[in-house]
Amino acid sequence: MAKYVGQRVKRTEDPRLIKGLAHYVDDIRLPDTLHVAFVRSVYPHARINSIDTSEAIKAAGVVAVYTGKDVAAIGPVPCASALPGLKVPDYRVLAQEKVYFVGQPVAAVVARDAYTARDAVDLVMVDYDELPAVVDVEAAAKGGPVIYENFGDNIAYKLTAGEGDIEAALAASDHRIKQRIVHQRLAPIAMEGRGVLARYFPGEEELTIWSSTQIPHLLRTQLALMIGIPENKLRVITPEVGGGFGSKLNVYAEEALLGWISMQLGKPVKWIEGRRENIQATIHGRGQVGYVEIGCKSDGTITGLRYDVFADLGAYHQLLTPAIPTLTGLMLSGSYRIPAIQINVTGCFTNKMSTDAYRGAGRPEATYVVERSMDLVAAQLGIDPAEVRRKNFPAPNQFPFHTATGLNYDSGNYEAALDKAQEMIGYAALREEQKKARAAGRLLGIGISTYVEICALGPSQAMPAGGWESATVRIEPTGKVTVLTGASPHGQGQETSFAQIAADELGVDLNDVTVIHGDTGIVQYGIGTFGSRATAVGGTAVLIAVQKLKEKANKIAAHLLKVDAASIAFAGGRYSRAAAAAAAAGESEPVVPVGEAPAGALPEPDTEGKSGLTIQEVALAAHVAKDLPPDTEPGLSATYFFEPKNFTFPFGTHIAVVEIDRETGDVKFLRYVAVDDCGKVINPMLVDGQLQGGIVQSIGQALYEEVVYDDQGQLVTGSLMDYALPRAAHVPWLELARTETPSPVNPLGVKGVGEAGTIGATPAIVGAIVDALSPFGVKHLDMPVKPEAVWRIINA
Amino acid sequence: MKKAISLSVNGISQQDEVEPRLLLVHYLRDVLGLTGTHIGCETSLCGACTILVDGQAVKSCTMLAVQADGSEITTIEGLTNNGELHPMQEGFWERHGLQCGYCTPGMIMAATQILDRNSSPSREEIRHGLEGNLCRCTGYQHIVEAVEYAAKK
Numbered sequence: 001m002a003k004y005v006g007q008r009v010k011r012t013e014d015p016r017l018i019k020g021l022a023h024y025v026d027d028i029r030l031p032d033t034l035h036v037a038f039v040r041s042v043y044p045h046a047r048i049n050s051i052d053t054s055e056a057i058k059a060a061g062v063v064a065v066y067t068g069k070d071v072a073a074i075g076p077v078p079c080a081s082a083l084p085g086l087k088v089p090d091y092r093v094l095a096q097e098k099v100y101f102v103g104q105p106v107a108a109v110v111a112r113d114a115y116t117a118r119d120a121v122d123l124v125m126v127d128y129d130e131l132p133a134v135v136d137v138e139a140a141a142k143g144g145p146v147i148y149e150n151f152g153d154n155i156a157y158k159l160t161a162g163e164g165d166i167e168a169a170l171a172a173s174d175h176r177i178k179q180r181i182v183h184q185r186l187a188p189i190a191m192e193g194r195g196v197l198a199r200y201f202p203g204e205e206e207l208t209i210w211s212s213t214q215i216p217h218l219l220r221t222q223l224a225l226m227i228g229i230p231e232n233k234l235r236v237i238t239p240e241v242g243g244g245f246g247s248k249l250n251v252y253a254e255e256a257l258l259g260w261i262s263m264q265l266g267k268p269v270k271w272i273e274g275r276r277e278n279i280q281a282t283i284h285g286r287g288q289v290g291y292v293e294i295g296c297k298s299d300g301t302i303t304g305l306r307y308d309v310f311a312d313l314g315a316y317h318q319l320l321t322p323a324i325p326t327l328t329g330l331m332l333s334g335s336y337r338i339p340a341i342q343i344n345v346t347g348c349f350t351n352k353m354s355t356d357a358y359r360g361a362g363r364p365e366a367t368y369v370v371e372r373s374m375d376l377v378a379a380q381l382g383i384d385p386a387e388v389r390r391k392n393f394p395a396p397n398q399f400p401f402h403t404a405t406g407l408n409y410d411s412g413n414y415e416a417a418l419d420k421a422q423e424m425i426g427y428a429a430l431r432e433e434q435k436k437a438r439a440a441g442r443l444l445g446i447g448i449s450t451y452v453e454i455c456a457l458g459p460s461q462a463m464p465a466g467g468w469e470s471a472t473v474r475i476e477p478t479g480k481v482t483v484l485t486g487a488s489p490h491g492q493g494q495e496t497s498f499a500q501i502a503a504d505e506l507g508v509d510l511n512d513v514t515v516i517h518g519d520t521g522i523v524q525y526g527i528g529t530f531g532s533r534a535t536a537v538g539g540t541a542v543l544i545a546v547q548k549l550k551e552k553a554n555k556i557a558a559h560l561l562k563v564d565a566a567s568i569a570f571a572g573g574r575y576s577r578a579a580a581a582a583a584a585a586g587e588s589e590p591v592v593p594v595g596e597a598p599a600g601a602l603p604e605p606d607t608e609g610k611s612g613l614t615i616q617e618v619a620l621a622a623h624v625a626k627d628l629p630p631d632t633e634p635g636l637s638a639t640y641f642f643e644p645k646n647f648t649f650p651f652g653t654h655i656a657v658v659e660i661d662r663e664t665g666d667v668k669f670l671r672y673v674a675v676d677d678c679g680k681v682i683n684p685m686l687v688d689g690q691l692q693g694g695i696v697q698s699i700g701q702a703l704y705e706e707v708v709y710d711d712q713g714q715l716v717t718g719s720l721m722d723y724a725l726p727r728a729a730h731v732p733w734l735e736l737a738r739t740e741t742p743s744p745v746n747p748l749g750v751k752g753v754g755e756a757g758t759i760g761a762t763p764a765i766v767g768a769i770v771d772a773l774s775p776f777g778v779k780h781l782d783m784p785v786k787p788e789a790v791w792r793i794i795n796a
Numbered sequence: 797m798k799k800a801i802s803l804s805v806n807g808i809s810q811q812d813e814v815e816p817r818l819l820l821v822h823y824l825r826d827v828l829g830l831t832g833t834h835i836g837c838e839t840s841l842c843g844a845c846t847i848l849v850d851g852q853a854v855k856s857c858t859m860l861a862v863q864a865d866g867s868e869i870t871t872i873e874g875l876t877n878n879g880e881l882h883p884m885q886e887g888f889w890e891r892h893g894l895q896c897g898y899c900t901p902g903m904i905m906a907a908t909q910i911l912d913r914n915s916s917p918s919r920e921e922i923r924h925g926l927e928g929n930l931c932r933c934t935g936y937q938h939i940v941e942a943v944e945y946a947a948k949k
Binding site: 010011013014015017018019020021022023024026027029115189190191192193240241242243245272274275276490491492493685686688689692693694695696697719720721725727728729731733734757 | 815817818825829830831832833834835836837838839841842844871872873875876881885888889890892894895896897898899900901904919920922923924926927929930931932933934935936937938939940
């Protein structure tokens with residue numbers, strides 16, 4: 001049956017992309033479009049005394065200038081997290097009396113072209129009184145200047161979670177090890193920044209917003225509320241999206257503002273984010289400073305783990321800002337049996353851009369804490385880091401595995417992945433080589449990460465706005481198959497992988513299936529692509545929708561063939577008795593293209609006296625509806641909303657081997673092996689791509705990337721000249737392999753893979769560097785590990 | 797004061813009057829409607845806007861349209877020959893050298909330059925040749941394989 005699923009199928013979305021013919025937001029051109037540019041705060045914290053827009057509005061080509069007082073009708077930027085006692089600042093789309101971070105929008109200039117709008121920004125005079133900025137997250141928690149006087153302090157919320165008696169567990173340990181761990185702020189840097197095009201038709205009272213987003217339907221709901229337009233008069237279209245990584249899993253001030261401006265002016269308006277704006281005012285990721293304490297027995301058995309963390313939330317809550325550290329708390333058991341776990345979160349306001357979901361979203365932090373802790377235990381006890389991990393794994397027959405963080409891991413075989421990775425890298429020989437290298441004065445290090453992550457978000461109980469995903473599958477009168485998915489992929493390749501699922505299930509050619517997404521005017525309500533959920537949740541919705549459709553088609557085919565429904569089956573695109581016989585014999589028929597319908601008027605279905613019917617013939621009969629079984633709705637489509645009962649838990653082992661240059665402190669990769677288990681694989685080529693990209697983002701975090709605000713709150717990594725991304729020559733050849741433990745949570749058996757690389761890799765890389773420097777007594781290093789810091793250790 | 801320019805883009809001659817400050821990438825995208833060339837950084841670091849000017853890979857966000865007067869330009873839209881994919885485009889498709897596709901046009905144009913200079917580059921040489929172009933999705937490995945595929949064609 002499976003001709004496509006599991007195969008390395010080339011992507012159907014690629015031809016338009018490699019020819020330069022795809023349409024991202026800025027490639028959509030509407031007549032009479034006006035262009036918006038923003039005046040943004042240059043201060044991290046200041047009172048606005050006055051804004052003088054008179055010169056800007058006089059400039060040739062400028063149509064309008066809006067400031068905070070003009071936009072009172074637009075509702076606040078929403079936060080979807082509802083934590084007990086959470087303090088929520090009033091986040092207006094343009095600054096009111098004060099600005100709270102560098103890059104906060106203060107005024108919007110509308111002009112006939114983008115150059116004029118940009119020029120006029122410089123003509124808006126804002127008079128500020130600077131206020132003391134709150135920058136360091138630990139200092140923010142302790143006191144000093146308060147950002148929001150009405151809140152009394154800078155603490156947005158405190159939260160404690162976990163199971164087991166942590167104090168007793170730690171007290172009963174043979175060893176207690178503590179470590180301060182920093183997860184630096186990162187900028188997601190999708191290669192396409194954000195962009196919005198809005199067009200209002202005053203007569204029809206309809207607003208269309210094109211936005212580079214991961215969540216078109218959720219965005220529509222939120223923008224309808226913010227702008228005050230009925231949701232059914234607002235259409236959100238997500239054209240090609242040039243990467244998201246969580247940064248477009250949000251509702252931004254600019255999106256509402258553009259819609260509102262278009263309604264004011266009755267014309268299309270466009271804003272395309274520049275890269276400097278992107279680093280200032282698109283969400284950041286990570287931003288935690290924490291203190292871990294882990295307890296263990298002398299044999300390496302882990303007894304308990306506590307993590308006290310200060311989360312640098314930034315000045316405002318974006319959609320999920322306060323929720324991210326709670327995901328860290330959920331994953332603090334890692335891939336280990338830990339009887340007692342506690343997380344204590346202190347979420348703090350700072351005068352910076354908000355942190356929110358960046359690829360991994362709270363789970364890379366947890367994995368890093370747990371994996372670094374395992375290395376610390378290994379170092380303390382003098383046990384090999386692989387063996388400390390192995391000793392604490394739950395066995396495959398212990399799944400579903402309950403953790404002291406309250407989760408039930410679906411399935412896993414952690415030792416198999418570790419074994420395979422050790423075998424691939426030749427672990428024992430490598431340790432011998434390391435000994436010789438050390439004796440020769442070389443700094444060779446080996447780092448291991450045996451991660452587990454939480455994916456396929458998730459049951460609706462665990463999500464702010466629905467944990468399901470939707471699909472509609474339709475067979476058109478000509479037999480072509482249309483799949484409408486509520487997931488909104490943006491580079492992951494679901495136009496192909498969902499077509500693989502549907503084509504296999506329908507026995508049709510892949511090229512006869514078209515997958516449509518990202519348009520609320522066409523697609524039924526959906527949730528979106530994030531949390532490695534699109535295939536596990538959205539792909540399952542496609543599968544079940546097709547199965548529903550086939551039940552109906554089978555009934556219609558049997559009626560037309562004048563046989564009992566149970567006596568026919570579907571194979572190779574045909575309903576027939578022969579297929580039923582072949583299925584009974586365990587044979588399968590070849591997949592056939594649907595072919596083209598005859599030109600001209602739709603033909604009458606010709607079904608009389610046939611031994612079998614093609615899906616095209618059944619679809620045509622269903623649509624012309626002249627001879628259907630009693631009580632059968634015309635048409636041939638089915639919709640399914642799939643809500644999983646649990647999350648999925650992909651896992652794996654990554655091993656990095658590095659050598660450090662004594663002269664420069666530079667870190668060079670010698671090997672990188674990754675064995676990942678994401679359950680069943682729909683398209684191995686796409687899975688490899690997700691892993692490679694994720695691992696390289698981890699390399700970025702481990703070695704290069706950091707959003708830096710100076711102690712005055714000024715952003716000093718404001719462009720790609722200062723914010724260092726990994727380039728082609730920085731990264732090693734990645735040796736990938738898989739184990740396959742199906743998830744019982746969905747019928748596809750898939751777990752998700754979008755974030756695995758970003759979650760699993762950083763501890764392996766930092767662990768390797770620490771291992772290389774262990775002759776100098778190094779036990780831990782903060783990311784990004786820069787050559788200067790390494791050089792100072794070697795030359796101390 | 798607008799300036800007259802005359803140039804060839806993808807084999808078609810163009811005459812226009814443009815503002816002296818108009819960036820070449822905006823001329824291509826906004827005047828000629830060739831939106832396959834993308835803008836990713838404002839600081840000449842990402843390479844999404846890479847095109848060929850007289851056969852040389854150039855970041856078109858760092859060149860003025862008036863500086864292109866008299867030149868021959870090839871953009872991603874001009875790489876396809878009578879509907880046939882260029883071997884480099886084929887390589888990116890075959891080897892999954894793209895995900896979101898945003899860096900892809902610039903990446904493909906830069907990659908053609910690598911093979912123009914060295915028809916059988918090593919993996920290290922390919923990686924070095926791609927250093928002016930950022931990709932945030934692929935981790936570069938499949939892009940390296942795509943260039944190897946094209947080199948063998």
